[in-house]
Amino acid sequence: MNPDLVRVRIAPSPTGLLHVGNARAALFNWLFARHHRGVFIVRIDDTDLARSTTEFEEDALDGLRWLGLEWDEGVGVGGPYGTYRQSDRIDRYRQVADDLIERGRAYACFCTPDELAAKREAAQREGRPPGYDGTCSTIASSAAAQRRDRGEPASTRFAVPRPGLTQFDDLVRGAVRFDHETIDDFVLLRSDGTPTYHLASTVDDVDYEISHVARGEDLLPSTPRHIMITEAMGAVPPNYAHLPLLFGPDGRKLSKRHGDVSLRHYRQTGYLPEAMFNAMALLGWSYAPEVTIFSREQAVEGFELSQVSKNPAVFDIDKLGWINGEYMRALPLDRFLDEARPFLVEQLGAETVRSGWDRFVGVAPLIQERVRLFSEVPSMAGFLFVETLAYDEDSWAKLMRGDQVVQVLDEARRRLDGLEHWEPEQIEAALRAMLEEIGIGARKGLQPLRVAITGSSVSPPLFESMAALGRDATFDRLAAARARLAAGD
Numbered sequence: 001m002n003p004d005l006v007r008v009r010i011a012p013s014p015t016g017l018l019h020v021g022n023a024r025a026a027l028f029n030w031l032f033a034r035h036h037r038g039v040f041i042v043r044i045d046d047t048d049l050a051r052s053t054t055e056f057e058e059d060a061l062d063g064l065r066w067l068g069l070e071w072d073e074g075v076g077v078g079g080p081y082g083t084y085r086q087s088d089r090i091d092r093y094r095q096v097a098d099d100l101i102e103r104g105r106a107y108a109c110f111c112t113p114d115e116l117a118a119k120r121e122a123a124q125r126e127g128r129p130p131g132y133d134g135t136c137s138t139i140a141s142s143a144a145a146q147r148r149d150r151g152e153p154a155s156t157r158f159a160v161p162r163p164g165l166t167q168f169d170d171l172v173r174g175a176v177r178f179d180h181e182t183i184d185d186f187v188l189l190r191s192d193g194t195p196t197y198h199l200a201s202t203v204d205d206v207d208y209e210i211s212h213v214a215r216g217e218d219l220l221p222s223t224p225r226h227i228m229i230t231e232a233m234g235a236v237p238p239n240y241a242h243l244p245l246l247f248g249p250d251g252r253k254l255s256k257r258h259g260d261v262s263l264r265h266y267r268q269t270g271y272l273p274e275a276m277f278n279a280m281a282l283l284g285w286s287y288a289p290e291v292t293i294f295s296r297e298q299a300v301e302g303f304e305l306s307q308v309s310k311n312p313a314v315f316d317i318d319k320l321g322w323i324n325g326e327y328m329r330a331l332p333l334d335r336f337l338d339e340a341r342p343f344l345v346e347q348l349g350a351e352t353v354r355s356g357w358d359r360f361v362g363v364a365p366l367i368q369e370r371v372r373l374f375s376e377v378p379s380m381a382g383f384l385f386v387e388t389l390a391y392d393e394d395s396w397a398k399l400m401r402g403d404q405v406v407q408v409l410d411e412a413r414r415r416l417d418g419l420e421h422w423e424p425e426q427i428e429a430a431l432r433a434m435l436e437e438i439g440i441g442a443r444k445g446l447q448p449l450r451v452a453i454t455g456s457s458v459s460p461p462l463f464e465s466m467a468a469l470g471r472d473a474t475f476d477r478l479a480a481a482r483a484r485l486a487a488g489d
């Protein structure tokens, strides 16, 4: 293998929905691989069989595909290392653990769960660190082998060399060192024969010839353990880059309290993948000072792990919404229509959307200007599709109770009735002349018409909306609003 070849990986655990933090780590790995013309690998960390599900695996893979982070090797696409699923490699992990025992770098531990719990409690009482005290490290290897052969349950622990230090140059954090006194003899294989994350992840990184491991800073304490295992296997550790944690705008660690933190939520609520890609690239990295919007190609060209900041990155939904709005406005109309359609269908039903589609297309460019999310399209465009308008009651209460509203509705009908061409310009001219004559300001005069026509105080521009709706429907709606007022509502 070419030693300069960049090989990076993302390793989702399919025990929950893909979190934006994992998606950001995937994105940075992908950018790094593409920048260096390297290989981006997706493997599945599914050793926790009880909690891993195919649904969560699909969710992770769908999320990566949605973001456009196509992978060169790994689950689904194959490659020289099998299925890239940890559950298919249990024998390999056991073999490494046995080998480490044979070479004195690990040992069998026969302490029972009760004994370990008692040790932890005693350590806590006496104010000592809770790590394993090394009891079984003193059992002679022949005696340990005999006990194992007799079937006595044993886990495998790594024998951390003490005194000792593990240090490395983190591409983001610079020099990092861990004193081995702070690291206990950690478990590699549990007594039921299943590998821990430390063992499985490290063996995979060695076997798949990973050159750089870029992952969240929460995993920093694992890294000295992984380096020790790698070296004990006789391999050279990869480079490490620990990415800054994500925080909410309130300065607290990103969690459910900040809203939904699964990538799926953003896929489903109408964010564009390219906007999400752009926004996530900014979580710890910047393309250039003061530049918020950049293309995938620009990100690939400019990205370096060594330029990632070590300061916490703020995941701000408002900023994401703003970025999404920028991308939505820049879409060609066809794509805007394609992306908006499923959101309309979900709210209004396929048949309704089909029958009102042409009206929608007429004002779609104006809606495109005004929304930040596709999920906002149905509420802004719904009036174009429905037979009978449902009023937003807040808008009605605020705008339809004024003393001149009846006059405006009646006058508008009268003026519009005589229009030769049902076009926005003519409608506007007629209504403005009306405002002038009644002596009422545009806001006060036009807002009730907007509510009557669209059902809400927030809508695409009024004249274009009336034009798109058509003459008959416009008159029907003015009449319906007038009738509701006449009924004293």
Ligand code: GLU
Residues within 6 Å of the ligand: 010, 011, 012, 013, 022, 045, 201, 214, 215, 219
């Ligand atoms: N399965 C681990 C996780 O999802 C991967 C960590 C790593 O990148 O080593 O957190």
